[in-house]
Amino acid sequence: MDRKIIHIDMDAFYASVEQLDFPELRGKPIAVGGSGERGVVAAASYEARKFGVRSAISGAQAKRNCPDLIFVKPRFDRYKEISKEIRSIFYEYTDLVEPLALDEAFLDVTQNKIGCPSATLIAYEIRQKIFERLQLTASAGISINKFLAKIASDYNKPNGQKTIEPEEVIPFLEALEIKKFFGIGKKTAEKMYHLGIFTGRDLKEKSEAFLSEHFGKSGAEYYHLVRGIQTSEVRPNRVMKSVGTERTFDENLSSEVFLMDKLEVIVEELVLRLKKVNVAGKTITLKIKYADFLQQTRSKTVPYFIADAAIIRDIVKDLLYQEKLKDSVRLIGVTVSNLNTEERKKPIAIQLAFDF
Numbered sequence: 001m002d003r004k005i006i007h008i009d010m011d012a013f014y015a016s017v018e019q020l021d022f023p024e025l026r027g028k029p030i031a032v033g034g035s036g037e038r039g040v041v042a043a044a045s046y047e048a049r050k051f052g053v054r055s056a057i058s059g060a061q062a063k064r065n066c067p068d069l070i071f072v073k074p075r076f077d078r079y080k081e082i083s084k085e086i087r088s089i090f091y092e093y094t095d096l097v098e099p100l101a102l103d104e105a106f107l108d109v110t111q112n113k114i115g116c117p118s119a120t121l122i123a124y125e126i127r128q129k130i131f132e133r134l135q136l137t138a139s140a141g142i143s144i145n146k147f148l149a150k151i152a153s154d155y156n157k158p159n160g161q162k163t164i165e166p167e168e169v170i171p172f173l174e175a176l177e178i179k180k181f182f183g184i185g186k187k188t189a190e191k192m193y194h195l196g197i198f199t200g201r202d203l204k205e206k207s208e209a210f211l212s213e214h215f216g217k218s219g220a221e222y223y224h225l226v227r228g229i230q231t232s233e234v235r236p237n238r239v240m241k242s243v244g245t246e247r248t249f250d251e252n253l254s255s256e257v258f259l260m261d262k263l264e265v266i267v268e269e270l271v272l273r274l275k276k277v278n279v280a281g282k283t284i285t286l287k288i289k290y291a292d293f294l295q296q297t298r299s300k301t302v303p304y305f306i307a308d309a310a311i312i313r314d315i316v317k318d319l320l321y322q323e324k325l326k327d328s329v330r331l332i333g334v335t336v337s338n339l340n341t342e343e344r345k346k347p348i349a350i351q352l353a354f355d356f
Contacts, residue, residue: 002166004119005234006107007141007149008126010086011158013103014043014079016136018072028070033272035059035071040268042074042276046158056269076275079103082134089129093122098234101276106146108234120163127161144169145230150182169228174201181225187248188215200226239341240279244287245270246333252291254328256320263316266334271309274336280307281336286319289331298322305340312336 010016014032019025029048033041039059051066063069083102090097096108109122116122123140130138140161141152148164155162164172178197179189195214197203203211203226211219224230245266253259274280284306285299298319306312316334 002144003108004110005143005146005149006109006119006123006126007146007153008086008090008105008107008123009139009141009153009157010103010130011137011139012043012045012049013136014074015045015048015072017079017082018075019045020135021078025070025072029053029066029068030070030072031059031062032072032074033059034268035063038264038268039071040265040272042272058265074272074275076102076278080278082136085134086130086136086138089126089133092129093126095236096234097236098238102278103276106149106234120161123161123163127159144228146232146234147182147225147230148172148228151176151180154180173226173228174199174204176200178203181222183225184222188218191215240277240339242335242337242339243270243273243277243279243281244285244333244335245273246287246331248331249329252328252330254325256325259329259332260317260320262332263320263334264313266332267309267313267316270334270336271307271312274307279336279339279341280305281339282306283336283338284312284315284319285335285337286316287331287333287335288325288329290325290327291330292327293330294326296326301338307336 015030018030018032027047028045029051030045031041031048031053032043033039036059041053041055041057041059041062043055044053048066048069053062053066053069059071079102087097087099087105090105090107093114094107094109094112098106100106109119112122119142123142127138127140130136137159139153139157139159141149141155142161143149143152143164144166148169152162152164177199178184178192181200191214197206203222208220208223211223213219215222247262247266253262282303282305283299283301285297288296300315300319312334
């Protein structure tokens with residue numbers, strides 16, 4: 001029995017909210033975030049994206065890409081306020097809503113409150129309501145599981161939607177470029193290229209044993225995903241266990257001073273992520289992967305929840321200098337765990353069969 005899953009993704013959410021509240025910013029390239037060398041772009045308007053400005057790049061790089069870029073400080077209280085209104089629209093259709101962040105969520109509408117058999121129509125109605133009530137646009141992906149819905153939501157951005165029908169799943173995945181598979185990052189994609197895997201069809205030709213050998217436990221997941229198989233349910237009370245950010249370097253670094261410069265930016269991005277998902281944590285972990293692929297972690301737990309860049313930065317610096325590096329470093333990352341989230345009981349969902 002095929003499920004009907006919608007992925008709703010707000011278009012350039014933070015930047016769009018700023019342009020909504022401040023009309024003088026409309027039509028101009030803006031970035032939400034810090035403008036300095038250590039500042040990080042949290043979101044960019046579509047006018048700015050034309051110049052290569054995107055989230056997670058440094059403010060300095062963004063300014064080099066677009067000299068006329070206007071920087072705006074994030075207002076997370078405002079984004080949370082609007083996010084709450086958006087979610088209230090989701091709940092008009094289903095209680096099976098799994099927020100991923102302030103600006104995106106999965107919805108399971110297999111069984112829904114309005115008795116509509118078409119997930120495509122529901123997604124359209126939701127997008128229309130968001131625009132009518134908030135003057136903001138959203139994009140949507142619709143398919144039989146979360147993996148496919150997530151990929152589909154990127155296809156007709158901004159302010160569009162795409163449905164991958166059950167009978168279209170296999171042809172769609174076979175033709176899909178491997179770099180467009182949700183969950184396959186730049187480094188994994190490069191590794192796949194070296195193995196002759198460029199499309200879903202190439203991936204599908206590899207055995208599960210081959211993929212597990214080269215990609216560990218992710219290999220089995222790739223084997224099933226390319227066949228349209230994903231059993232992950234939409235979980236309304238999904239408990240987030242950690243939030244992290246990491247960087248792999250083009251050239252290995254062997255100096256704590258250079259690594260700390262990189263960590264400054266990583267911490268800024270991490271704090272933006274914490275605010276985006278509205279959490280804080282007590283445990284800070286520094287992850288170091290050396291040139292020989294040996295991995296080391298160093299952690300510190302404090303008695304209070306933190307999401308402050310200065311405090312996290314000081315803890316990370318202490319962890320970095322806690323002991324000498326064993327070798328040159330190819331990857332470094334920071335994770336916040338022991339979060340202020342609570343476990344809740346999952347609701348039981350009865351799912352009925354409808355046409356797409």
